[in-house]
Amino acid sequence: AQSVTQPDIHITVSEGASLELRCNYSYGATPYLFWYVQSPGQGLQLLLKYFSGDTLVQGIKGFEAEFKRSQSSFNLRKPSVHWSDAAEYFCAVGPANQAGTALIFGKGTTLSVSS
Amino acid sequence: EAGVAQSPRYKIIEKRQSVAFWCNPISGHATLYWYQQILGQGPKLLIQFQNNGVVDDSQLPKDRFSAERLKGVDSTLKIQPAKLEDSAVYLCASSSQRSGGGLNIQYFGAGTRLSVL
Numbered sequence: 001a002q003s004v005t006q007p008d009i010h011i012t013v014s015e016g017a018s019l020e021l022r023c024n025y026s027y028g029a030t031p032y033l034f035w036y037v038q039s040p041g042q043g044l045q046l047l048l049k050y051f052s053g054d055t056l057v058q059g060i061k062g063f064e065a066e067f068k069r070s071q072s073s074f075n076l077r078k079p080s081v082h083w084s085d086a087a088e089y090f091c092a093v094g095p096a097n098q099a100g101t102a103l104i105f106g107k108g109t110t111l112s113v114s115s
Numbered sequence: 116e117a118g119v120a121q122s123p124r125y126k127i128i129e130k131r132q133s134v135a136f137w138c139n140p141i142s143g144h145a146t147l148y149w150y151q152q153i154l155g156q157g158p159k160l161l162i163q164f165q166n167n168g169v170v171d172d173s174q175l176p177k178d179r180f181s182a183e184r185l186k187g188v189d190s191t192l193k194i195q196p197a198k199l200e201d202s203a204v205y206l207c208a209s210s211s212q213r214s215g216g217g218l219n220i221q222y223f224g225a226g227t228r229l230s231v232l
Contacts, residue, residue, distance in 0.1 A: 004157070036223075043119070043206060043223040044158070090157050102148055102171060103221060105157030 002027050004091050006106035013081050014114050021076040021109050023091030033074040034092040034103065035065055044090065050074060061085070086113045117141065119224035121207050127230045133195035136227045140188070140209030146170075147184055148221065149192050150206040158206055164190060194229075202231045 005024045013019050025031060032051050036044040048059025055067040065076045074091060088110050092103040120139040128134050140147050145166050150158035161180065163171040166187035175182070179198070184190040194201055208221040 041225070041228075043121075043225040044208075046220065046222070049220065092157070102150075102160035102163050103158075105159070107155065107157050 002093070002104055004093050004104055004106035006089075006091055006109050008109045009107070010110045010112065012112040012114055015083050016080050019076075019078045019081045019085070019111070021089050021091075021111070023074045023076065023106060025072050025074065025091070025093045027072075027093050027095075027104075029095050032094045033065075033067060034094070035059065035063070035074075035076050036090045036092060036105075037061075038088045038090065038108075040087075047076070047089075081111075081113055083113045083115065086111055119207055119209055119222055121205075121224035121227055123227055124225065125228050125230075127232065128197055129232050130199055131196040133193065134197055134229065135191055135193045136205050136207075136229075138190045138192070138207030138224060140190070140207070141211075141222055144209035144211045144222075145187070146210045147190050148208040148210075149182055149190070150208065152204040152206055152226070154203070161192070161205075197229075197231045199231050202229055204228050 003026045007022050034049045035047040037047050038044050047063050048057050048065055050057050050067045058064050063078050065074055067074050088108045090108045091106045094103045095101050122137050126134055147164045149161045151161050152158045162175045162182045164184040167184045180194055182192045204226040206226045207224045210221045
């Protein structure tokens with residue numbers, strides 16, 4: 001079955017500390033992978049995406065993610081967290097050979113930032 | 116360019132009432148999606164349109180939910196009658212690529228938060 005697992009429901013990080021959010025996927029075909037962020041009362045904003053090529057991808061707001069095919073993972077990282085990063089983060093997967101197909105989302109990880 | 120527009124932002128209704136949500140996708144985007152996001156979960160696809168045709172509505176509860184995309188632009192999602200379990204955020208997204216290859220970057224609206232009492 002196709003699925004996305006985000007093992008951490010809630011993470012608290014001190015401001016200035018590093019961050020890693022985990023994402024594992026189960027997908028029968030070559031995947032496209034995405035990370036979205038959702039602030040309270042807002043829609044989903046695309047942070048970064050992986051389609052092919054370099055397995056380390058850079059996104060907006062200083063985020064990066066690494067695709068590891070052998071581990072079926074696409075973890076999100078940031079070297080130094082800012083208070084404004086507090087939000088909910090969603091990992092999503094879609095088929096690489098069927099553009100326009102709906103995404104499958106994980107249940108999300110809520111990030112809290114402490115001062 | 117303007118993003119995906121949705122209205123209303125919030126709606127509170129009683130069970131068994133009807134409700135409608137509206138979405139205006141990014142100009143030129145052929146593909147439009149409606150997702151349902153229940154509290155504590157990720158978005159789940161309800162229906163997908165390619166221009167004004169339905170591509171996937173396998174997860175749409177058709178006994179109470181309906182959607183249309185007249186003229187291949189704006190879309191309306193309706194619930195009639197609403198149940199308590201329909202309380203959720205309804206997200207509209209659009210993308211510019213057709214099925215069959217290429218990128219699939221979906222852009223989301225702010226959503227409509229529905230509370231059914």
